Amino acid sequence: PRSLSLSLPSSSPMNKTKKLVASVSTLLRRRTYYPSNFRCNPLATVAVSSQTYLSRESLQPCSAKPLPISVGELQFSGRDFCSESCDKRSSVCWNCGFSSAFLFCESCRSIQPVDHSVDYFQIFGLEKKYELDPGSLEGKYKDWQKKLHPDLVHQKSQKERDYAAEQSAKVTEAMRTLNKRLSRAMYIMKLNGIHVNEEETITDPTLLMEIMEVREAIAEANDSKELNQIRSQVQEKLKQWSDSFDEAFQSQRFDEAVKCIQRMTYYERACEEIVKKL
Structure with missing residues (x-):
């Protein structure tokens, strides 16, 4: 249960204090309802003077905006409150109980079970964005x-x-x-809830003629010299569509x-054909 700290005039009798506590409790119980995602801050206080104020930090949904809410004589105000658990995932080692185990426990050197909620960017400690330095992958891998x-x-x-x-x-x-432009583009779209059908037929006559x-x-x-020249041209096209994807x-x-992904698919396959023939 959440305790409330009440600031009362020193001259107030004890029975008035009890009535005031009861009235605040009754008012909250009868006239307010808070969803299950509200958080309780035990440090919040209620100051009683000419009006009664309840700190909104004591009851605040993680995603709410700091808008004032009036309930009778109660005025809610303050900043957004959200516990660290909203942003950070705690992993406890199955073997030794170490609280910061991620893929591998540095304390007992035990490998951890796969957490399917961890995405590929998190594995490499990268920001979730399309453009990245391939060198940042190789070393961490x-x-x-x-x-x-x-x-x-x-x-x-x-x-x-196992x-x-x-x-x-x-x-x-x-x-x-993450190492290839096309697969990285499709993956980051998937993380945003967008499925890309790379097999969808393209009807752009200019692109089809070029392919x-x-x-x-x-x-x-x-010979390999001609193939490498063609591959260089194809990779340039792939880079152009990759840049267009990033912007979009x-x-x-x-x-x-x-x-953009559908066009990247065509050029990626052309590169694969060249590699097979080299």
Whole structure:
């Protein structure tokens, strides 16, 4: 139960104090209702003078804006209050109980079970945005595999060997997904609740003609020098559409972003065809 600190005149009799506490409690019980997502701040106080004020910090939904709410003689005011649990996910090691274990426990060096709510950007400690430095992935990926690779726990319990296989696979998949422009674009759209059908047919005649010409050039190339020249041109096109996607995504023009991904798909496949032929 939440305790309220009441500031009363020193001359007030004890029976008046009891009545005042009862009246405030009754007023709150009868005339107010708060959803289950309200938080209670035990440090909040109620000051009683000519009017009664209840600090809004004592009851505040995590996502609410600081708007005044009047309930009879009660005036709610203050700043937004939200506990750290709204922003941070606490992970407790299954083996030793260490409270800051993430993928791997630094205290007892046990591999942790996969947390499916952790996204690929969080694994690498990156901001959730499209443009990133590939070098920031490589180093962190190697660091994780030095801790999570299944070969490192072959003498441990079957449970931890299973954890190692699952965590190592997830980190590898995260690396592959974020390392390429196309898969990274599709993944960040997925995180925003947007599914992209990369197989959807494109009807833009200019793009279709350009792709046909690229494929013909790949098929007719006689040596690696020609293929590398074609790949350089295709990668430039891929980069242009990648930049267009980033701009559209940041501006939340998601329909346009989807079209950029569909075009990136064509150029990505052209690059793959060149690599196979080299």
